[in-house]
Amino acid sequence: MKALGLLIVLAGCFGGGDAQFPRVCTSDGALDSKECCPVPPGFTEPCGGPGRGHCADTPDPTVEDPAWKNINAYKVDDRRHWPTVFFNRTCECEGNFSGYDCTRCVWGHRGPNCETKQRPAARRNIRNISTEEKDKFQHYFDRAKNTTSDFVFALEFKENIRGSEDFVNVSVYDFFVAVHYYASRETMPPYSTGICGDEDDCYLDLAHRGAGFPTWHRAYLLEVERALQEVNGDPDWTLPYWDWAVAEKHQCDICTNEYVGANDKNGNLDSGSVFASWRTICEHLPPFYNATHRNHTRPCDVTNATGRLKRNPGHVDTVTYGESLTRLPLPTEVDFALRFPLYDTPPYNDISNCSFRNLMEGYADTTTGKYRGEITYANGTRVPEAFTLHNHVHIYMNGTMSNVPTAPNDPAFFLHHCNVDRLLETWIRRHGHADMFKPSTELGYDYQDLHGEGTSGGESDMGECSTPRPWSWGVWLGFGSAVFFCSFGILSVLEMCLFQNEASLGYTPLLR
Ligand SMILES: *[C@@H]1O[C@H](CO)[C@@H](O)[C@H](O)[C@H]1NC(C)=O
Ligand SMILES: *[C@@H]1O[C@H](CO)[C@@H](O)[C@H](O)[C@H]1NC(C)=O
Ligand SMILES: *[C@@H]1O[C@H](CO)[C@@H](O)[C@H](O)[C@H]1NC(C)=O
Ligand SMILES: *[C@@H]1O[C@H](CO)[C@@H](O)[C@H](O)[C@H]1NC(C)=O
Ligand SMILES: *[C@@H]1O[C@H](CO)[C@@H](O)[C@H](O)[C@H]1NC(C)=O
Ligand SMILES: *[C@@H]1O[C@H](CO)[C@@H](O)[C@H](O)[C@H]1NC(C)=O
Ligand SMILES: *[C@@H]1O[C@H](CO)[C@@H](O)[C@H](O)[C@H]1NC(C)=O
Ligand SMILES: *[C@@H]1O[C@H](CO)[C@@H](O)[C@H](O)[C@H]1NC(C)=O
Ligand SMILES: *[C@@H]1O[C@H](CO)[C@@H](O)[C@H](O)[C@H]1NC(C)=O
Ligand SMILES: *[C@@H]1O[C@H](CO)[C@@H](O)[C@H](O)[C@H]1NC(C)=O
Ligand SMILES: [Cu+2]
DSSP states (O other): OHHHHHHHHHIIIIITTTTOEEGGGOSHHHHHHTEEOOOOTTOSSGGGBTTTEEEEEOOOOOOBOGGGTTOHHHHTOGGGGTTTTTOSEEEEEOTTEESTTSOEEOTTEESTTSOEEOOOEEEOBGGGSOHHHHHHHHHHHHHHHTSBOSEEEESSOGGGOOSGGGEEOOBHHHHHHHHHHHHHTOOOOTTOSSOTTSHHHHOOOSSSSSTTHHHHHHHHHHHHHHHHHHHTTOTTOOOOBOOGGGOGGGSOTTOSTTTTOOBOTTSBBOTTSGGGGOEEESOSOOOBSSSSOTTOBOOOOTTSEEEEOBBOTTOOOHHHHOGGGGSOOOHHHHHHHHTOOOSOOTTOSTTOSSOHHHHHHTOBOTTTOSBOOOEEOTTSOEEOOOOOHHHHHHHHTOBGGGSGGGGGGSTHHHHHHHHHHHHHHHHHHHTTGGGTSOOGGGGTEEESOOTTTTOOOOOOOOGGGOOHHHHHHHHHHHHHHHHHHHHHTBHHHHGGGTTOTTSOSTTOTTTO
16 A cells, blocks of 8 residues: 555656656557556667566556545546556566666666665755856756756646647756646646636645645655756766755845846846746646636646746735745744654644644744734734745745746756755754655765754744643654555655655656
8 A cells, every 4th residue: 555655646746747758658559558668778678677677557546635525626637546547557667776667776776787875965055066066057957958858748638638749848847847837736627627716626736735745845856856967967966955044144145147046126037147048837827728618727838938037035025925024034943843843733734733844834833833824903913824934935036936836947946945855854864753754865865964963952942832741642643643644545644655764766657
């Protein structure tokens, strides 16, 4: 069951696009037979043959989440029976091999037979890398933006796919933008049973507002990092991180042409930035099929650019968001979140209280530890909804980064999320949760430094969540239910099974 669960989660993550598949598997023949078992270059058998991989039936995991039982759209969502809605035979890799054709190694492994465990490569603070490394950062991303990916994207949902002609090329970079978009925003099936327009009926986010948020993005970054290494022929390159909690004057200190680009007062990037010429994708709401059938939508057309990058750090609307969003989160807020020993708490979404995950993701107040929605008092005083840490940074950037589903269009996204992952790693090591999550060193990477390394003290204040007694058993309840749900395949909680030690990440047939 656990393996099945992982399949769902990982497939939901990376296979889960509007059908993004290896180009070799989108020929009419492969689509008809529902078989994606390529013969790798230089081999004679599908999936490489004995010792490397073989073609095997792919079980239909049928993802069910009680939270979605009333969401009609999900009943016909391609992701529900992923990937068997497209392919029911895929490569099952052996040993430490992985990838859709078993030519890659599972994360953290190297060598011709993937037999060697790799020495963890340090992800470095972008503010502390050489000029040459900064240049690499820009040009590596730029090359990914204009190199065609081995994966193609569908322009239609499964229901309407006629054949290979419905799949289009996409750049290595935009592939990842679209994957993130589909996982989080593109939710309308071809025949929704409800009218889209009511947000709740359309919003089926597999990557945010839930227990899977930190680990989904961890896996995502690993894939992005690998793709950048491959496209630039530099297997030792690592993603840098942006430690926004210690940014100069608590403002965007990477918003210069040396890093992600300077901007003017209208939020347009400076022409001296490498990224000024970039075009975004998927920024428009999915179009309805036509004016009368508003419950029909089309997937994002990845070939149709939607605009340029926008960024205007700190220039947020303070009435909507509050004054604190005009600067970056403070180190004390990070310290606060890292104290919470519970990974997540029921109901495992944006209203979870006293949850490390929800604090880190940013729906919980960093003084109380609790979810805080917008409040309007009788006297008219309005307290904005809490957007903290991860969410805070997205909104603060005021532009492409501020709409989470399409935020990866901005390369700053990866520097931001790399730091979020660094904070996850800090938490895993601090609270001794390596039994629950694979530490990054097992996945082949490490961080130059973790948050607050070498410091201690002040560990006791957990705001309103401090009340010690209920949570002493709550800890066990939290983990106990995680294990329970992992075993019984309930998705929203199950996503946190990702990176559990006993679970292999080499399972997703279509990508790794
Ligand atoms: C896989 O799909 C093909 C094509 O629809 C079908 O003929 C076959 O029975 C399916 N196999 C399994 C194991 O479901
Ligand atoms: C897989 O990697 C491990 C090291 O993590 C190694 O001990 C093992 O022998 C490898 N397996 C194969 C089949 O190469
Ligand atoms: C930053 O880089 C310098 C020089 O490369 C190095 O001496 C220093 O230790 C680095 N700082 C950290 C925190 O690693
Ligand atoms: C898509 O990319 C592949 C590989 O670069 C290329 O062979 C193919 O012609 C491209 N297809 C289109 C429609 O551009
Ligand atoms: C889609 O919308 C049309 C027009 O509003 C309606 O007649 C039809 O029943 C809807 N289809 C579904 C599956 O809900
Ligand atoms: C809209 O699409 C539906 C379903 O394909 C079709 O029946 C209807 O005639 C279309 N309406 C218009 C105005 O094109
Ligand atoms: C590109 O997207 C815009 C806005 O959604 C749309 O109006 C236009 O028709 C699209 N162009 C193509 C070629 O699909
Ligand atoms: C979270 O805490 C608030 C304030 O104490 C409480 O009103 C709310 O019911 C709690 N929510 C959950 C899901 O426990
Ligand atoms: C409005 O009411 C809230 C809650 O009672 C209080 O905290 C706030 O200070 C009041 N604001 C004004 C302007 O009176
Ligand atoms: C950016 O800031 C402007 C003005 O401060 C505000 O109106 C707008 O909503 C903000 N945009 C985003 C995407 O946050
Ligand atoms: Cu995200």
